[in-house]
Amino acid sequence: MLETLFTQAPSSLCVYDRDLRLRRFNPAAHGMQGVFGPRSLGLMPHEVWPDSNSKEFEVRMRQVLESGVPVMNFDKRGRPPDDPAHEHVFANSIFRLEDDSGRVLGLATTAVEITEQRMAEERVALLADTGSVIGTSLSVVETGRQLADVTVPRFADAATVDVYAPVLAGEEPDPDRRDLRRVAVRYGGGDAAPAGGRQGRRPR
Secondary structure, eight states: OHHHHHHHOSSEEEEEETTOOEEEEOHHHHTSTTOOOGGGTTOOHHHHOSSBSHHHHHHHHHHHHHHOOOEEEEEEEEOOTTOTTSOEEEEEEEEEEEOTTOOEEEEEEEEEEOHHHHHHHHHHHHHHHHHHHTTSOSOHHHHHHHHHHHHTTTTOSEEEEEEEHHHHTTOOOOTTOOEEEEEEEEETTSOEEOOTTOEEEOOO
C-alpha cells in the first residue's frame, strides 16, 4: 500500500537522507518542470535545482531534521529546466522520517505547483500598493518618482519617468513641443539615481 501511495500520489514526493541528499522521488516529482531526473539521485537540493532558492530550502530542512517540527507551505521559487524563461513557485512541506525506535532516517518533502495562485496574489498586492502610493502628492515630480518606485523591481529591472517640460511649469501639454524632462530613475537593486532634470526630445 505504501508503495502504491508513493507511485500514485498526484503531488511531488521526495525522500532525502540525513545529509539532505536525494534518495528517491515519485513520478509526479519527475514531471515537475524537469527539475528531477535520474541524475538527481544523490544530490542536495541546491545541486538538483541551482536556479532557485534551494539554499534557503536546505536551511529549513536542517531545522526539521534537528527539531522534528514539520514545515508547511514553504514557497520554493526558481526557473526550472523545462521553462527557464519563467519563474515557477511550488508549495513545499517538509517532515522528518523516523524508524520504530525513534532513530532519525532522513526527511520527506511534498510539493505542488502554485505559480498561478501566487501570481494572482501578487497582482492584488501590487494594485493595493499602487493605490496607496501613487497620487498622494499634487507634485508631478513626486508622482513620477512614486510610479518608478512601484514599477521596479516588480515589473522591470530599471525604469525612467520623463515628463513634458510645460507640465513641470504648470502648463498644459503642448502637442507642438516635444521637449521632455527626466524626473525619476530607478534600478532593481533599490537604488534611486538622481534624475537631474535631464532633457530629451519626444520622437515624432
